[in-house]
Amino acid sequence: MQLPKYKKKKRIKLKICQEPGCGREFWGHPIAKYCPIHRDIKNRQKQKKDVENIDAKNIVFRHNYTDVLDLKFRCCLEGCDNLFEIKVFPKQFIYPRFCNEHRNDFKRANFMRLMRRKEREE
Structure with missing residues (x-):
């Protein structure tokens, strides 16, 4: 017994x-x-593409150092006073604005939400 061949149906x-x-x-x-x-x-x-301002998440740190240094910066997030260390390279002026705990958008938003909740409780 021969079966009929399958014909692909055009779905236009x-x-x-x-x-x-x-x-x-x-x-x-x-x-x-x-x-x-x-x-x-x-x-x-x-x-x-949406162009985001560089200063939103970074610090422009102008310097004239000729060798690599480890400098301490304070986190710019309101309510966070953490000090974090950054390697400063010669001829590079853009560095992170926030500490390692608040580097991404979610962590910053979560920290702000927790701070608001803490203020309401007090």
Whole structure:
């Protein structure tokens, strides 16, 4: 007994182009995102990246040292008075603003939340 050969069913749907400002309807596969014009990356709008200010998470420490030094800095997070050590390199002026316990955004936000909770309890 011979079984019939499997035929792949074409699932072409009417889609809307996801390029901002386009909105053209086109026939395409379920995973298709752009119309034939915007499938070529040259025809798409360039996505601008959010530029974050350097001073938000770093200190600009101007110096004229000629050798590597270990200097102590105080954490700039309100409520934290930790001293932390940083290696200062010649001709490098940007260094971390926060101590190791508060280097990432989550740890800083969590520390501020705990400080607010502690102030409410007092």
